[in-house]
Amino acid sequence: MNYLHLVTTAICIFSLKVHANFKTLDMPKSVRVKIASISLPINLNGSGIMVDNLSLEGIKNVSLIKDDSIKISRSQAWVVQKNSKKLKSSDPILKLDSVSGRIKINLFWYPTPIFLSAKNDNRADVILNLKLNDYIQGVLVGEMPSHWPLEALKAQAIAARSYAYSQLLSRKNEIFHLNANVLDQVYSLQSNLSKEALKAVNETQNEFLFLNQLPLKAYYHSDCGGHTEEPSNVWGVGELKIGTTKDHYCKMRRFEWKYKMAKQRLAQVLGLDALNEDIKIIKSSTGRAEFVEVNGTKISGQDLRQKIGFDKLKSTLFSLTFDENSVTFVGRGYGHGSGLCQWGAKAMALNGKTYLEILRHYYPLAKVSEVFDSKDQSVKL
């Protein structure tokens, strides 16, 4: 779990002529990603598996060699069993490593090192320690089709890298920095990146979005429906203003949706006995349902999406129609609408825009900067 901090320098590249140093930062080398939560006991397979933090008559860092099959369970302490041999560790976190660089847990292979973090309900979180670039490659697999244009993939890689850096700083004392799903960013272990996508990650590997001299928690989404949204209008106060933009690029796609539900079912979802009156929409300045008011109670548009289902209420850019028994949401776009609009980024790239132009369009108040190790001060402009 050691995390190597290197003194680095960030160099602004939005204003292309000025290479002014404005901040010293720790260059992130790796991130800890929670990839799964599993029930115990588990079976491990691999070659040359090593389990740290174990003690057996005072011996630490026990290594179990060659095509091992090991059972790990927990009863107040970790119990690692190979054949009739049992080892115990009272540490809450167990570190697994292997000579081959991977270990199979139940049915899935994971890259090592792997950390198992004990949970109360006889479960464990599986946490990977990934080099930042490897993590961004997996996020690109999870978040954007690999065959999309290079400049869109580069913009996506920088947004994902900036988001990761921001979460790493805010969760630096936690067991993991990032969830490998929509709670943070979808990370895939499949290594089926196209050449273009790999190029997009590698050619931008030092580049991050910054705002107020800190890495930006760079939100992104599928389709803004024609106008992006301030994060504070989605998740409330505490979010930085990143600027919004009218987006005619994704409008070319005109993604529209409808979702009809029974009034009684909507009341149930909201924890009400019945809908006594129609729903009122309180819109943000960009036209999204920032809040909806039902029976005198306000709920944020984002919370309503969560309660009904993000795949059903695809965005908060909707209007409502009613009949006697049902409510129909009629909307545009897909996702929360903050930051980079992926379909818009694709259209911009196809229209000849560079990744810097794409990022400037979707994060108007942020800047892209390169971060280098102190020993490598070269600027690649």
Ligand SMILES: [Zn+2]
């Ligand atoms: Zn858009």
